[in-house]
Amino acid sequence: MYGSRGAGGFAGRRMSAVVLGAALLITGCSSSDGGDGSDEPADAGAGITQQPKEKAPFWVNPDGTAAQQVAELEKSGKKQEAEEIRKIAEQPTAEWVGPDDPQQQTRGLTEAAEKAGRTALLVLYNIPHRDCGQYSQGGAADGNAYRDWVDGVAAGIGDRPATIVLEPDALLHLVDGCTPEQFHEERYDLLKGAVTKLKSLKNTKVYLDAGNAGWQNPDQIFEPLNRAGIAQADGFSVNVSNFYSTEDSIAYGKKLSAKVGGKHFVIDTSRNGKGPYTEGKPDERWCNPPGRSLGETPTTKTADPLVDAYLWVKRPGESDGECKGGPKAGEWWADYALKLAKATG
Numbered sequence: 001m002y003g004s005r006g007a008g009g010f011a012g013r014r015m016s017a018v019v020l021g022a023a024l025l026i027t028g029c030s031s032s033d034g035g036d037g038s039d040e041p042a043d044a045g046a047g048i049t050q051q052p053k054e055k056a057p058f059w060v061n062p063d064g065t066a067a068q069q070v071a072e073l074e075k076s077g078k079k080q081e082a083e084e085i086r087k088i089a090e091q092p093t094a095e096w097v098g099p100d101d102p103q104q105q106t107r108g109l110t111e112a113a114e115k116a117g118r119t120a121l122l123v124l125y126n127i128p129h130r131d132c133g134q135y136s137q138g139g140a141a142d143g144n145a146y147r148d149w150v151d152g153v154a155a156g157i158g159d160r161p162a163t164i165v166l167e168p169d170a171l172l173h174l175v176d177g178c179t180p181e182q183f184h185e186e187r188y189d190l191l192k193g194a195v196t197k198l199k200s201l202k203n204t205k206v207y208l209d210a211g212n213a214g215w216q217n218p219d220q221i222f223e224p225l226n227r228a229g230i231a232q233a234d235g236f237s238v239n240v241s242n243f244y245s246t247e248d249s250i251a252y253g254k255k256l257s258a259k260v261g262g263k264h265f266v267i268d269t270s271r272n273g274k275g276p277y278t279e280g281k282p283d284e285r286w287c288n289p290p291g292r293s294l295g296e297t298p299t300t301k302t303a304d305p306l307v308d309a310y311l312w313v314k315r316p317g318e319s320d321g322e323c324k325g326g327p328k329a330g331e332w333w334a335d336y337a338l339k340l341a342k343a344t345g
Contacts, residue, residue, distance in 0.1 A: 135321030
């Protein structure tokens with residue numbers, strides 16, 4: 001396994017997005033009626049509200065897994081634990097679009113976000129030959145299936161506001177030798193086509209994933225970024241599902257930005273509050289490392305003009321994979337979520 005891998009076990013599971021998208025559509029896609037005739041958002045019963053728009057313009061899902069956990073803990077009288085998990089539930093986290101019916105999913109999510117006056121934060125993670133057969137293996141069956149899937153995503157978004165992180169690790173795995181050579185040209189073509197399609201939408205921003213600060217040589221990834229269409233994208237993302245500090249991520253991003261025309265970037269700060277894990281097997285330090293904490297909360301008010309936002313792209317509390325006692329990649333791990341929250345100041 002590549003030692004400084006970026007993904008850290010992405011969700012091959014985006015069934016929650018499928019269910020959510022369907023539920024939103026069934027209830028009128030963006031209905032905020034809680035069933036009592038009021039205008040309050042329907043939610044899991046945890047009283048989750050949106051963050052101030054000037055701080056974080058991204059949508060908080062009031063019925064996300066963390067919100068459901070809060071409601072369950074409160075119902076069982078575990079109020080202290082509920083308040084810890086609320087640290088996760090009340091922040092906007094990315095919705096990972098699943099392989100099935102992407103149009104329905106993205107329509108439901110973007111309509112709900114628009115209704116709340118916010119922007120949907122989405123991750124597209126369905127590239128063929130994904131994750132090189134590791135914990136999050138899978139992806140579209142072939143190039144044509146992927147193009148159809150992206151078309152569905154775009155049709156669902158329409159003119160509604162959306163910010164997209166495009167295919168975590170897809171480029172990094174071309175560089176580190178993980179993805180076989182015979183798939184390289186197709187992947188560049190698919191990524192460039194996805195950027196073109198998504199940027200044709202009226203209110204969609206696109207950030208191509210560009211690895212993390214553990215990947216110490218930007219000289220090896222800036223040309224792949226160029227070939228994948230970075231010039232047309234809004235920028236790139238760093239540290240997705242990883243633990244490198246915000247300071248180190250900014251330094252890495254700025255070096256890379258200088259090589260791709262000064263493009264801006266976003267940083268996944270979801271679990272980087274204590275930096276990377278440095279013990280155990282080097283090739284599995286990224287996977288469910290102990291002793292970590294939540295990082296800076298999502299915001300567009302960052303420490304550097306090149307950094308468009310700190311985002312929670314990886315959903316805190318979801319497993320990186322079946323390592324260190326964790327469930328399958330992307331499944332909610334209540335104990336790990338609670339430890340992340342408790343370790344956060």
